Amino acid sequence: MNALVTGLGVVAPNGIGAPDYWSAVRAGTSGLGPLTRFDATDYPVSVAGEVKDFVATDHIPGALAVQTDQWTHLGLVAAELALADGGVDPGRLNEYEMAVVTASSSGGTEFGQREIEALWRRGPRHVGPYQSIAWFYAATTGQISIRHGMRGPCGVIANEQAGGLDALAQARRLIRDGAKVVVAGGADSALCPYGLVAQLSTGNLTSAGDPATAYQPFGAQAAGYPPGEGAAMLIIEDEAHAEARGAVHRYGRIAGYAATFDPGGFAVATLRRAVELALADAVLTPDDIDVVFADAAGVAGLDAAEAEVIAGVFGPCAVPVAAPKALVGRLLAGGAALDVVTALLAIRDGVIPGGATAEPATGYHLDLVAEARATPIRTALVIARGHGGFNACLIVTAP
Amino acid sequence: MTAREAVITGIGVVAPGATGRDAFWELLAAGNTATRRISLFDARAFRSQVAAECDFEPLAAGLTPQEARRMDRAAQFAVVSAREALADSGAVLADVAPERIGVSIGSAVGCTMGLEEEYVVLSNRGRDWVVDHTYGVPHLYGYMVPSTMAVEVARTVGAQGPVALISTGCTSGLDSVSHAARLIEEGAIDVAVAGATDAPISPITVACFDAIKATTARNDDPEHASRPFDNDRDGFVLGEGSAVFVLEELAAARARGARIYAHISGAASRSNAYHMTGLKPDGREMAEAIRVAMDRARLGPDRIGYINAHGSGTRQNDRHETAAFKRSLGSRAYDVPVSSIKSMVGHSLGSIGSIEIAACALALEHQVVPPTANLENPDPECDLDYVPKTARDHTFDTVLSVGSGFGGFQTAMILSREAGDAR
Numbered sequence: 001m002n003a004l005v006t007g008l009g010v011v012a013p014n015g016i017g018a019p020d021y022w023s024a025v026r027a028g029t030s031g032l033g034p035l036t037r038f039d040a041t042d043y044p045v046s047v048a049g050e051v052k053d054f055v056a057t058d059h060i061p062g063a064l065a066v067q068t069d070q071w072t073h074l075g076l077v078a079a080e081l082a083l084a085d086g087g088v089d090p091g092r093l094n095e096y097e098m099a100v101v102t103a104s105s106s107g108g109t110e111f112g113q114r115e116i117e118a119l120w121r122r123g124p125r126h127v128g129p130y131q132s133i134a135w136f137y138a139a140t141t142g143q144i145s146i147r148h149g150m151r152g153p154c155g156v157i158a159n160e161q162a163g164g165l166d167a168l169a170q171a172r173r174l175i176r177d178g179a180k181v182v183v184a185g186g187a188d189s190a191l192c193p194y195g196l197v198a199q200l201s202t203g204n205l206t207s208a209g210d211p212a213t214a215y216q217p218f219g220a221q222a223a224g225y226p227p228g229e230g231a232a233m234l235i236i237e238d239e240a241h242a243e244a245r246g247a248v249h250r251y252g253r254i255a256g257y258a259a260t261f262d263p264g265g266f267a268v269a270t271l272r273r274a275v276e277l278a279l280a281d282a283v284l285t286p287d288d289i290d291v292v293f294a295d296a297a298g299v300a301g302l303d304a305a306e307a308e309v310i311a312g313v314f315g316p317c318a319v320p321v322a323a324p325k326a327l328v329g330r331l332l333a334g335g336a337a338l339d340v341v342t343a344l345l346a347i348r349d350g351v352i353p354g355g356a357t358a359e360p361a362t363g364y365h366l367d368l369v370a371e372a373r374a375t376p377i378r379t380a381l382v383i384a385r386g387h388g389g390f391n392a393c394l395i396v397t398a399p
Numbered sequence: 400m401t402a403r404e405a406v407i408t409g410i411g412v413v414a415p416g417a418t419g420r421d422a423f424w425e426l427l428a429a430g431n432t433a434t435r436r437i438s439l440f441d442a443r444a445f446r447s448q449v450a451a452e453c454d455f456e457p458l459a460a461g462l463t464p465q466e467a468r469r470m471d472r473a474a475q476f477a478v479v480s481a482r483e484a485l486a487d488s489g490a491v492l493a494d495v496a497p498e499r500i501g502v503s504i505g506s507a508v509g510c511t512m513g514l515e516e517e518y519v520v521l522s523n524r525g526r527d528w529v530v531d532h533t534y535g536v537p538h539l540y541g542y543m544v545p546s547t548m549a550v551e552v553a554r555t556v557g558a559q560g561p562v563a564l565i566s567t568g569c570t571s572g573l574d575s576v577s578h579a580a581r582l583i584e585e586g587a588i589d590v591a592v593a594g595a596t597d598a599p600i601s602p603i604t605v606a607c608f609d610a611i612k613a614t615t616a617r618n619d620d621p622e623h624a625s626r627p628f629d630n631d632r633d634g635f636v637l638g639e640g641s642a643v644f645v646l647e648e649l650a651a652a653r654a655r656g657a658r659i660y661a662h663i664s665g666a667a668s669r670s671n672a673y674h675m676t677g678l679k680p681d682g683r684e685m686a687e688a689i690r691v692a693m694d695r696a697r698l699g700p701d702r703i704g705y706i707n708a709h710g711s712g713t714r715q716n717d718r719h720e721t722a723a724f725k726r727s728l729g730s731r732a733y734d735v736p737v738s739s740i741k742s743m744v745g746h747s748l749g750s751i752g753s754i755e756i757a758a759c760a761l762a763l764e765h766q767v768v769p770p771t772a773n774l775e776n777p778d779p780e781c782d783l784d785y786v787p788k789t790a791r792d793h794t795f796d797t798v799l800s801v802g803s804g805f806g807g808f809q810t811a812m813i814l815s816r817e818a819g820d821a822r
Contacts, residue, residue: 038528038529039529040529042529042531042532043532044532067675095672096669096687099670100670104566105543105544105546106543106544107509107545109543112514112603113518113528115603115606115607116514116515116518116522116525116603117522117525117528118525119525119602119603119606120518120519120522120524120525120602121524121525121526122525123444124444124445124446124602124605124606124609125444125446125606125609127603127606127607127609127610128610129610129611131603131606131607131610132607132608132610132611132613132676132805133675133676133805133806135508135607136507136508136566136568136805137507137508137509137545137566138507138566138567138568138804138805138806138808139675139806141567141806142568142670142675142805142806142807142808143675143806145670145672145806145807146672146673146674146675146807148672149672150670150672151669151670151671151672151684151687152669152670153667153668153669153670154567154668154670154806154808155565155567155574155668156565156566156567156568157563157564157565157566158509158544158545158546158564158565158566159546159549159562159563159564160544160546163546166563173581173585190543193528193529193530194518194521194522194530195543196532197521197530197532197535197539198535198539198540198542198543199540199543200532200535201535201536201537201538201539201540202540258561259560259561259562259563260498260559260560260561261502261553261558261559261560261561261562262559263497263553263554263557263558263559270498270559273498273559386546387540387541387544387546387550388541388544388546388547388550389550389553389554389562390546390550390562
């Protein structure tokens with residue numbers, strides 16, 4: 001049973017909805033800008049990938065918005081957009097054959113900060129009734145399941161930034177087990193003060209002030225990444241089911257996946273093994289991969305390890321390497337899922353998006369795609385790494 | 400080629416009233432309750448002042464000072480449990496390549512305790528919304544992302560295979576073990592260290608359950624506050640703790656002569672898509688999960704010898720799952736002993752599912768069904784055999800364990816043992 005992607009939903013700093021997002025990416029339009037969510041003057045970070053002009057209640061009921069964090073708003077809206085794009089009407093499908101699998105890194109961060117503040121400033125009776133359902137990491141999956149009547153085997157994976165790929169792989173597993181439609185992807189938002197301070201503690205956020213140069217993965221000037229927020233949800237569907245209902249879009253198949261872990265942090269060997277295992281899972285060789293969407297940390301040591309793996313598996317400068325993350329910042333669990341969306345649109349339109357730095361550090365031996373490049377694409381590899389040692393690789397192929 | 404199957408060959412537990420697998424079983428078999436007035440913080444201003452706490456001292460439990468400082472309490476529980484499980488399983492890792500070892504840890508609320516403690520410092524006890532980053536500890540991000548707990552366990556184990564943190568609320572501890580079993584079955588790994596942990600007895604978590612009156616207010620009688628299926632119940636008792644297992648592929652476990660506690664014979668999840676906290680009284684989706692789990696285990700209701708209930712001690716849960724057992728098992732539901740260990744160790748959110756798997760595995764080992772403590776005056780709507788107050792000798796080889804949680808998630812798992820298993 002093939003897992004076919006039949007719908008895309010995106011809420012990203014440079015576009016809401018897959019069409020707007022893809023137009024922005026193709027044009028090289030960045031969603032990075034000054035951090036405006038609160039007064040961050042005293043923080044050593046000033047550029048972020050905020051989702052602008054986003055009004056949750058344009059898409060979901062006000063009562064639901066009040067009960068949920070910004071992260072869940074992004075996820076709910078991305079799910080709505082994906083279902084609409086896929087022409088999926090959950091009311092017409094078997095309730096137990098539909099499921100939701102989302103990845104989250106940090107849960108309802110801003111909602112949680114507000115309620116902890118209320119507790120410590122004003123006392124326990126000032127904590128509201130929705131804290132118990134808004135803060136925990138399963139809130140987004142639960143709310144999407146409820147909103148669309150999806151009663152199958154739902155899931156929540158919290159593997160930090162690798163989780164977006166792990167959730168899609170879990171969706172493929174559910175399809176193999178008999179599910180017909182799975183809403184899967186990642187969402188995150190941690191741009192409140194406490195969320196940002198927590199991210200600062202990694203030492204990996206950039207302190208650069210110019211949005212145009214703040215995020216330069218693999219660049220000679222790479223100095224960290226801007227924090228971002230966003231969500232990408234995909235409709236993963238049993239291919240026969242999609243054919244039977246006459247699905248409007250057939251973006252591509254999830255052809256391969258693997259995950260590994262590096263107990264020491266981020267060494268080359270374990271990431272390389274993830275790439276090789278994903279290729280083996282897809283029954284493909286390195287020559288079959290037309291483009292690699294890199295994890296693209298923008299942190300020198302991490303970039304060096306990833307560059308060594310890509311050059312090692314594919315050969316020096318032998319495969320185009322895209323880093324459209326440079327246009328939006330790191331969206332945590334949403335970022336890897338968004339890369340899969342981008343890869344599928346690249347396959348559809350035969351365009352590798354630009355955004356990667358034009359000035360790579362010496363010694364990386366990568367064919368970085370700085371400007372959009374037209375070329376037929378059948379197969380794309382997406383790489384993601386999560387804080388602490390998670391590696392995940394996912395391969396998508398043309399339908 | 401016969402299908403691959405996952406079996407439990409090692410168990411580690413940190414539970415309220417009992418650190419370690421053996422002490423945990425003694426507590427359950429004796430029917431003792433570990434619920435008490437909250438001592439982890441001053442809870443006098445809170446509606447619910449009762450919890451099931453672990454008497455846990457990180458250094459005494461074998462953690463280094465660095466580990467104790469870096470890790471949230473929930474991560475500490477998980478690492479200590481993982482080490483106990485590995486020791487229990489024998490030299491399981493000696494002949495397995497690191498890339499064939501996976502980790503799957505469940506947690507509902509992650510490092511919430513560490514997050515809150517650090518927030519209090521950074522915000523001047525809630526006075527500053529724009530918190531002062533200069534006071535942030537180096538591992539603060541590790542508190543914000545629950546994946547840290549899987550990372551800590553994976554580093555302890557030296558795992559290089561797939562590592563996951565599963566966070567499906569209160570079914571996390573069943574779902575994480577189910578996920579690991581699945582990875583073994585499909586051949587991605589040969590050994591998994593899997594389980595769950597939570598340490599939610601902190602002001603914010605107690606307050607959030609206060610706000611919806613989900614927890615007990617029986618503050619003057621904490622030892623008897625957790626009363627699943629009893630008509631005098633008034634909500635669940637918050638707990639904490641962890642259980643972690645070594646899972647192995649059956650053939651490999653048999654080949655090395657490992658003691659096999661239980662087979663993970665089948666598991667399934669369904670969602671009610673109804674309400675984040677509410678449950679319909681008909682138990683429909685949990686029943687469906689049970690039905691599919693039995694199907695995957697290739698056995699029928701007549702084979703179920705014991706049901707480890709979710710039994711949280713809220714009126715709606717107890718009735719919901721009683722209906723689910725009847726709906727899925729038919730008349731068999733009336734013949735099978737059903738019990739809730741939450742009556743003794745409270746409800747530790749995401750970790751309880753794994754703690755209950757440990758209870759099931761040990762119940763199979765001892766051929767004893769743990770009781771439902773404090774069950775004195777049964778709810779007339781709950782009319783099954785809930786094994787009140789006293790453990791019961793029982794001959795059985797198959798257990799059904801269920802979980803139900805916020806978000807509408809319902810999970811069922813079948814554990815069994817076979818005649819050929821080494822013990």
